[in-house]
Amino acid sequence: MQHPPKRKVEWAIAIPSSLISECRDLREQTTKVGIVGRAAAIFRVDEIYVYKEGEKASYYQEIIYSILKYMECPQYLRKYLFPRIKQLKYAGVLPPLRTPHHPLKSERIIVKGHEYREGVVIENDPVKNKSTVYIGLDKPITCSPARPLFSRVTVDVDCCRILSKEEVPVYWGYDVIKAESLLNAIKISNADFVLGTSRYGVMIGEVEEDLKTKLFSRTRKVLIIFGGPHKGICEILKEEGVDPESVCDLIVNFVPYQGTKTVRTEEAVLIVLSILNAI
Known part of the structure; x- marks a missing residue:
């Protein structure tokens, strides 16, 4: 698609x-x-x-x-x-x-070799500068940097990185x-x-x-x-x-x-x- x-x-x-x-x-x-x-x-x-x-x-x-x-x-x-x-x-x-940011569970939003999803921070570790993020799949993903609990974030799944919405190269709501x-x-x-x-x-x-x-x-x-x-x-x-x-x-x-x-x-x-x- x-x-x-x-x-x-x-x-x-x-x-x-x-x-x-x-x-x-x-x-x-x-x-x-x-x-x-x-x-x-x-x-x-x-x-x-x-x-x-x-x-x-x-x-x-x-x-x-x-x-x-x-x-x-x-x-x-x-x-x-x-x-x-x-x-x-x-x-x-x-x-x-x-x-694109409203995918079905089975869908993968891949653009230029990177998969993007919206998520919510369910755990964070400020010492290690890591966040555990639920992105609508069976398992959450651990990525950096640390963000406040229950904050909404955009994730580059391949790089395990939280990024700004503006960095996603497709329309993102x-x-x-x-x-x-x-x-x-x-x-x-x-x-x-x-x-x-x-x-x-x-x-x-x-x-x-x-x-x-x-x-x-x-x-x-x-x-x-x-x-x-x-x-x-x-x-x-x-x-x-x-x-x-x-x-x-x-x-x-x-x-x-x-x-x-x-x-x-x-x-x-x-x-x-x-x-x-x-x-």
């Missing part, structure tokens, strides 16, 4: 806590967040920022954050890393990601980060290109070639920002006291002449990422 390579340009998305504000119950909220998590994995998104927006922002943010983190974690590690919390009551409805506001998400992302999505933006057909040049030859990291069910990014940023055009390098309408009154956030994520992936 050919594994998906890392993107040369990092992709990050920012979604609002209000994403799930109109859902009837936790099950529906879980399903909606699952769509976003699955889309992020399909299109090799590196980071998801969940920013506070609207009523009960902290409450909804925690639900989205917990579900996205749970989704991204390989199934064989979840019992070690996730306690029984109410936010994950309906985690059973979430779709599996089946990304997304990180989830909380932000206090949309403007805060933009600032802490440290992206050198901020792409806004709005029905009031310039039509995608008019800037497709410009986007292709900027996103794939002149940019290190792009942040794609999405609005919520009641307010778009322009309204949200103005309420935060910021001119949208002063913080966005480009604001684009990715669904010209949309046939519905609104496009839901999870629908917008799928639409935008699929278009950018094809450019």
Whole structure:
């Protein structure tokens, strides 16, 4: 099997806590967040920022954050890393990601002669600078260096070495980060290109070639920002006291002449990422 390579340009998305504000119950909220998590994995998104927006922002943010983190974690590690919390009551409805770092027990993720797996530290020996790591197989592996107990790590199985996620040469899932506001998400992302999505933006057909040049030859990291069910990014940023055009390098309408009154956030994520992936 050919594994998906890392993107040369990092992709990050920012979604609002209000994403799930109109859902009837936790099950529906879980399903909606699952769509976003699955889309992020399909299109090799590196980071998801969940920013506070609207009523009960902290409450909804925690639900989205917990579900996205749970989704991204390989199934064989979840019992070690996730306690029984109410936010994950309906985690059973979430779709599996089946990304390279979510292998079946019988699968081996081998890239350029090295096998990689995610694991959790179950024993450590600071004196010998060694960690015993459970990696979802019959026997744990001993590798260096020592890491804190029950911390999640990435392992090069062949070298018996703990390494950073960035060192793995294939797509290795997304990180989830909380932000206090949309403007805060933009600032802490440290992206050198901020792409806004709005029905009031310039039509995608008019800037497709410009986007292709900027996103794939002149940019290190792009942040794609999405609005919520009641307010778009322009309204949200103005309420935060910021001119949208002063913080966005480009604001684009990715669904010209949309046939519905609104496009839901999870629908917008799928639409935008699929278009950018094809450019």
